[in-house]
Amino acid sequence: MDPSSYTHSLLSFVVVLVLSTPLASSQLDYKFYDSTCPNLTNIVRSGVWSAVANETRMGASLLRLHFHDCFVNGCDGSILLDDTSTFTGEKNAGPNRMSARGYEVIDAIKANLEKSCPSTVSCADILTLAAREAVHLAGGPFWSLPLGRRDGTTASQSAANQQIPSPSEPLENITAKFTSKGLEMKDVVVLSGAHTIGFAKCSSFKQRLFNFNSTGKPDPILGSSILNDLQSTCPNQDSSDSNLAALDLVTPNKFDNVYYKNLLNNSGLLQSDQALMGDSNSAAMVNNYIKYPYLFANDFGASMVKMGSIGVLTGKDGEIRKNCRMVN
Structure with a gap:
């Protein structure tokens, strides 16, 4: 199945949350990229489709990556950052080390978006969209997403260790x-x-x-x-x-x-x-x-729209990273 046929296929159940859904944040907008990057959804969808076609398990991994990003200081793409001399990132925190995956999929989508609409789409929004496409591709619902998140410029391993729920917790x-x-x-x-x-x-x-x-x-x-x-x-x-x-x-x-x-x-x-x-x-x-x-x-x-609104950076806060693994 190619991406275009997937788009039009009748999945086992599809729920479209229409634009009347309450905005997760008044600063996010359902039409945020309509004029600046009109092919955004198709580019993300194609990237997710290719990744899942290569490995079925990747869909769940992308969904989890979004969850782990949002639960640590908000949905700011911080989980994607590599360690630097000024901070120790989240990738090697206990809940993520040898477990969180899909970084290269986000990298590939980001590279294609930089060709189509340079310095326009945040890594945080890419993660949010990729999670939705992964669910939809697996036969799950489709929901409208308010966009306009900006990327964080730091990350915290200690926050990841403390804030992400553990499967053994009460x-x-x-x-x-x-x-x-x-x-x-x-x-x-x-x-x-x-x-x-x-x-x-x-x-x-x-x-x-x-x-x-x-x-x-x-x-x-x-x-x-x-x-x-x-x-x-x-x-x-x-x-x-x-x-x-x-x-x-x-x-x-x-x-x-x-x-x-x-x-x-x-x-x-x-x-x-x-x-x-x-x-x-x-x-x-x-x-x-x-x-x-x-x-x-x-x-x-x-609930995904609600989770995707946690601690978002908008307006002049944060930045639009050119490379999801490092700040500009």
Whole structure:
């Protein structure tokens, strides 16, 4: 399938959040690049399509890259910056080291945009658009995005270590990190649904398989069939830490609501995923998204717009980087 046919294809479900969606920030604009870079969406879409065609897993990686960028001092493209003599960047922070990926995809898209509309589109906006295209390409919703973010000129490894939620944290801690960014419990449940695609390294959940909470036994919630499969994928030895398991073992490459069905069946891969069933409020939302897949699709787009507004730089703040890996 080429990019043009993808654009017009009827995916399993597509939700378009029309321009009446409340703006994430009054300083962002749905038509920001209409005159200065009219081919922006097509260039980003083509870049994402090529990357996912080369490696299906890359779609989920681009979505995660956007999430990890926004949760550290706002959606400013700081995760893309290499270390310099004046700051230690976010790429080698605990949540990102040997884990965050897709930088070269953003580089390629940025290079093509610099040819088409030089010094115009921010790396932060490229990340935001790439995440949407990745979801849409996997069969998920499409939502309108307000644009006009500018790029940060610094990054912080310590902030990345502190602010990005961990898969082993209690739900209350994760929710607190979300609320500190202006999000809420609903956004925790909705954005966790991004785990309907992608993979996780064994190191992020292996303690559930063999020594849960230092008991010397597996997590009792895990059913025997999924436990046996995961123990086979992730043997109890250090050499298996980098092995991969699908976050959604049923439809790992399709953006759908099966992630939530897995939680109901006690088949959530990460501890933070399954924890959504341990709280009555979040569990009720999970059940709603199981019953109403279009509700999940609509709410996911809305939460992505909301997340994409965290701490944005606009106007004269920040800059438009020519190279996403370094400040101008």
